[in-house]
Amino acid sequence: MKRFLILLLLGSLTFTLPASADNIDSVSVRTAAQDLLVAASAGDTENLNRFFLSENSMFGRDGGPRSAFNASYMHTEFEAGLRYKLKWRHLDVKLYGDTAVTTGYAVGTVTHPDGAAKTGTWRTSLVWVKKDGVWKIAHDHTS
Secondary structure, three states: OHHHHHHHHHHHHHOOOOOOHHHHHHHHHHHHHHHHHHHHHHOOHHHHHOOEEEEEEEEOOOOOOOEOOOHHHHHHHHHHOOEEEEEEEEEEEEEEOOEEEEEEEEEEEEEOOOOOEEEEEEEEEEEEEEEOOEEEEEEEEEO
């Protein structure tokens, strides 16, 4: 009986210990990744722009050369009718100090300005850097 009470007490203590910095950062990165897709699905270019470092790079879904997130271009595309309706599946977060990598599947529909819609799964890897306490994307590779 004593052993049971001791185990019960020790078990309850683990739930009251403060969260580790890694757990807090992992949740922060996951939340940022979720918010990124919410902003994209809302066509909110201003909000999208806040997720990217100014010196970011990306490989886009079209297989073209490396580029960078361009808020002006995205705004023009959204105005012309580009629409995203995406959600994460199997989003994973790995932390490496002030750098994190998220991998997952963005699933849903992308509607292009010409009205052509593609429903599918896009494999996405994002490299995040914590700058001034905020997680920002340094590199996006989507295929």
